[in-house]
Amino acid sequence: xxxxxxxxxxxxxxxxxxxxxxxxxxxxxxxxxxxxxxxxxxxxxxxxxxxxxxxxxxxxxxxxxxxxxxxxxxxxxxxxxxxxxxxxxxxxxxxxxxxxxxxxxxxxxxxxxxxxxxxxxxxxxxxxxxxxxxxxxxxxxxxxxxxxxxxxxxxxxxxxxxxxxxxxxxxxxxxxxxxxxxxxxxxxxxxxxxxxxxxxxxxxxxxxxxxxxxxxxxxxxxxxxxxxxxxxxxxxxxxxxxxxxxxxxxxxxxxxxxxxxxxxxxxxxxxxxxxxxxxxxxxxxxxxxxxxxxxxxxxxxxxxxxxxxxxxxxxxxxxxxxxxxxxxxxx
Amino acid sequence: xxxxxxxxxxxxxxxxxxxxxxxxxxxxxxxxxxxxxxxxxxxxxxxxxxxxxxxxxxxxxxxxxxxxxxxxxxxxxxxxxxxxxxxxxxxxxxxxxxxxxxxxxxxxxxxxxxxxxxxxxxxxxxxxxxxxxxxxxxxxxxxxxxxxxxxxxxxxxxxxxxxxxxxxxxxxxxxxxxxxxxxxxxxxxxxxxxxxxxxxxxxxxxxxxxxxxxxxxxxxxxxxxxxxxxxxxxxxxxxxxxxxxxxxxxxxxxxxxxxxxxxxxxxxxxxxxxxxxxxxxxxxxxxxxxxxxxxxxxxxxxxxxxxxxxxxxxxxxxxxxxxxxxxxxxxxxxxxxxx
Numbered sequence: 001x002x003x004x005x006x007x008x009x010x011x012x013x014x015x016x017x018x019x020x021x022x023x024x025x026x027x028x029x030x031x032x033x034x035x036x037x038x039x040x041x042x043x044x045x046x047x048x049x050x051x052x053x054x055x056x057x058x059x060x061x062x063x064x065x066x067x068x069x070x071x072x073x074x075x076x077x078x079x080x081x082x083x084x085x086x087x088x089x090x091x092x093x094x095x096x097x098x099x100x101x102x103x104x105x106x107x108x109x110x111x112x113x114x115x116x117x118x119x120x121x122x123x124x125x126x127x128x129x130x131x132x133x134x135x136x137x138x139x140x141x142x143x144x145x146x147x148x149x150x151x152x153x154x155x156x157x158x159x160x161x162x163x164x165x166x167x168x169x170x171x172x173x174x175x176x177x178x179x180x181x182x183x184x185x186x187x188x189x190x191x192x193x194x195x196x197x198x199x200x201x202x203x204x205x206x207x208x209x210x211x212x213x214x215x216x217x218x219x220x221x222x223x224x225x226x227x228x229x230x231x232x233x234x235x236x237x238x239x240x241x242x243x244x245x246x247x248x249x250x251x252x253x254x255x256x257x258x259x260x261x262x263x264x265x266x267x268x269x270x271x272x273x274x275x276x277x278x279x280x281x282x283x284x285x286x287x288x289x290x291x292x293x294x295x296x297x298x299x300x301x302x303x304x305x306x307x308x309x310x311x312x313x314x315x316x317x318x319x320x321x322x323x324x325x326x327x328x329x330x331x
Numbered sequence: 332x333x334x335x336x337x338x339x340x341x342x343x344x345x346x347x348x349x350x351x352x353x354x355x356x357x358x359x360x361x362x363x364x365x366x367x368x369x370x371x372x373x374x375x376x377x378x379x380x381x382x383x384x385x386x387x388x389x390x391x392x393x394x395x396x397x398x399x400x401x402x403x404x405x406x407x408x409x410x411x412x413x414x415x416x417x418x419x420x421x422x423x424x425x426x427x428x429x430x431x432x433x434x435x436x437x438x439x440x441x442x443x444x445x446x447x448x449x450x451x452x453x454x455x456x457x458x459x460x461x462x463x464x465x466x467x468x469x470x471x472x473x474x475x476x477x478x479x480x481x482x483x484x485x486x487x488x489x490x491x492x493x494x495x496x497x498x499x500x501x502x503x504x505x506x507x508x509x510x511x512x513x514x515x516x517x518x519x520x521x522x523x524x525x526x527x528x529x530x531x532x533x534x535x536x537x538x539x540x541x542x543x544x545x546x547x548x549x550x551x552x553x554x555x556x557x558x559x560x561x562x563x564x565x566x567x568x569x570x571x572x573x574x575x576x577x578x579x580x581x582x583x584x585x586x587x588x589x590x591x592x593x594x595x596x597x598x599x600x601x602x603x604x605x606x607x608x609x610x611x612x613x614x615x616x617x618x619x620x621x622x623x624x625x626x627x628x629x630x631x632x633x634x635x636x637x638x639x640x641x642x643x644x645x646x647x648x649x650x651x652x653x654x655x656x657x658x659x660x661x662x663x664x665x666x667x668x669x670x
Contacts, residue, residue, distance in 0.1 A: 103449035113448040131408020139416035165405035326450030329508040
C-alpha cells in the first residue's frame with residue numbers, strides 16, 4: 001500500500017508561492033538557530049526542543065493549507081506554529097515567559113497555540129494531538145467548511161495508542177484528516193529503527209485502510225506534493241492519509257542533550273541534504289527565483305528574529321494576577 | 332402538575348432539547364445509536380447507548396449522533412478537538428472507570444487549554460459518564476471517580492442526585508463554555524422524579540438544600556443524597572433534624588452554603604460514595620475544619636465505603652456502599668459527642 005512519492009518538476013507553486021515557502025523555512029531555521037544560541041546563555045526558562053533540519057515538513061504541508069484548516073503539533077512545535085502563521089514575535093516572547101507572549105507567558109515553548117490561526121497547540125504529551133484533529137476534522141465535516149486537519153507527530157508518537165486510535169477513527173468516520181509522521185530517527189534517545197516494529201511508519205496505514213506515503217523530509221517539493229495530494233483527497237471527501245516524512249534533526253532531543261546515542265549524522269545532513277540549500281539550488285537552477293531575491297529574504301528574516309529576541313527580552317513579565325486568570329471562562 | 336419521568340429519560344430530554352435548540356450540539360460514544368447506524372444488518376438505533384440513555388436521538392438528529400469504535404482516547408479527544416472548533420460535543424464515556432484509557436485527553440488537553448493558551452481557547456465539551464456501585468458490576472465498572480476530575484483545575488464536575496437535577500444540570504453543562512464531566516449514577520437510571528417539560532438550567536456552584544434542619548448538616552453527593560434523606564427520616568423520629576445539602580457540582584463547590592449551614596448546626600457529616608482517601612468528602616471536611624472550626628460542636632464525620640476496590644458479590648457490595656444506617660450512626664456519633 002505504501003507509495004514512494006516522486007518529485008515532479010511541476011510543484012504547483014508560482015514565484016510568490018516559492019518565495020513564501022522559502023521565507024517560512026528560513027524563518028523556522030533562524031528562529032531555531034537563534035534559540036540554540038540564546039538557550040545557552042541561560043536566559044530562557046524551562047527547556048526547548050528545536051525543529052532545525054525538519055523545516056521542509058511543516059512548510060511543505062502547511063503551504064497547502066488555508067484559514068479553514070487546523071493543525072496539531074508536538075513538543076517540537078515551533079516550526080509548525082510558524083508554518084501555520086502564528087506570529088513570530090509573540091512566539092519568541094512566549095518562549096521567554098513574557099506577558100506579551102502568544103499565551104501570555106502561561107504556555108511556554110511546548111504549548112504555543114493560536115486557535116484563531118487553526119493552530120491547536122504544540123503539545124507536551126507525545127501522541128496528544130492526533131485525537132484532537134479528529135475533532136477539528138469532524139467539526140469541518142459537519143459544518144461543511146471544506147477544512148482539513150493535520151496532526152504532526154513524531155516517530156515516538158507513532159507508537160502511542162492515541163495516534164493509532166485516531167487513525168482508525170479518522171478512517172471509520174471518513175474524516176478530512178492527515179497524519180504526518182515526522183520520523184527524525186529518534187524518540188528522545190531511542191532509535192526509531194528499534195522502536196517502530198514495522199519497516200516504515202507509513203506501512204501501518206494499510207492497517208487503517210488509508211494510503212501511506214513515504215517522503216524525503218529534506219525535500220520541500222516532495223513533501224509539498226505528497227501533502228498536496230493527500231489534502232486535496234481529504235477535501236474532496238476521500239478520507240485520511242498517513243504521510244511519513246524521514247529526516248534528521250540537527251539538534252538533540254532538547255537543548256543541552258549531549259546526543260551520545262547517535263553518530264555524527266548531522267554534519268552530513270547539514271552539508272549534503274539540507275532543505276534550504278536544496279531549495280535554493282533548485283529554484284535558482286530553474287530560474288524561478290534569483291539568488292539575490294533569496295538573499296534578501298534571508299536578511300529580512302534575520303532582522304525579524306533579531307527584533308523578536310530584542311523585544312522579547314525587553315517585554316514585561318506576567319503579573320501575580322495572571323496566576324489566577326483563565327483557568328475557567330466562568331466559575 | 333407533577334410529571335414523573337426517570338433519571339434516564341430526564342437526561343435524554345436534556346440532550347433532545349439542547350440539540351433542538353442548538354445545532355452545534357452533537358452526541359458521540361460507543362453504541363450511542365448502534366446497530367444499522369454503525370453498519371450492521373440489525374435495527375437502526377439498536378441500543379441508544381449501553382443503557383439506552385441516548386435512544387431515539389439518532390433518528391431525530393441526522394448526522395449529529397455518532398457511533399464510535401471502542402477507542403476512548405480517540406473519540407474523547409475528538410470531542411475536545413471539535414469543541415475548540417465551534418461544536419458543543421457531548422461525548423459518552425460509557426463507564427467512568429474507562430477514564431483510565433483516555434484521561435490524558437481530559438486532564439492534559441481539555442482542562443489545560445484555556446490557561447495554557449493564555450485565555451484564548453474555548454472548549455465547551457461535555458463528557459457524560461456513569462459511575463457508582465450497586466449493579467453487581469464489580470471493580471472495573473462500579474467506581475466513583477469524580478474526585479479525580481475534581482482535583483484538576485480547568486474541569487467542572489457535576490454529580491446530579493435526581494431526575495430533576497440531572498436534566499437541569501445537563502442543560503447547563505451543554506451551554507457551559509468550559510469542559511464539564513457529567514457523572515450519572517448507574518443505579519439511578521430508573522429512579523422516577525418530578526421533572527418539568529421545558530428546558531431549564533441549574534447553575535453550577537449553587538448547592539441545593541434538600542432538607543432543612545438545625546441539628547446537623549449532612550452534605551451528600553449524587554446517589555448518597557437519597558441515602559441521606561432516608562437517614563434523616565429516622566433521625567427525625569429520634570428528635571434530630573438534619574439539614575441535607577447537595578452540592579450538585581464538586582467543581583465549582585458551593586462552600587458558602589455548606590459553611591453557612593455548619594455555622595448554624597455546629598455538626599457536619601459528609602456522605603460520599605467515593606473511596607475515602609483524597610476524596611470530595613474529605614475535601615469538604617477539610618474546608619469546614621479550616622474555615623468553621625469554631626462552630627464545630629463535635630468531630631466531622633465522613634461516611635464513605637472502605638478503602639477497597641468495589642467487590643462483586645452482592646453480599647459484599649451491599650456492605651461496601653454507605654447505607655442510611657451508616658449515616659444515622661455517624662450523625663449520632665457527632666450529636667452525642669462530649670468534650
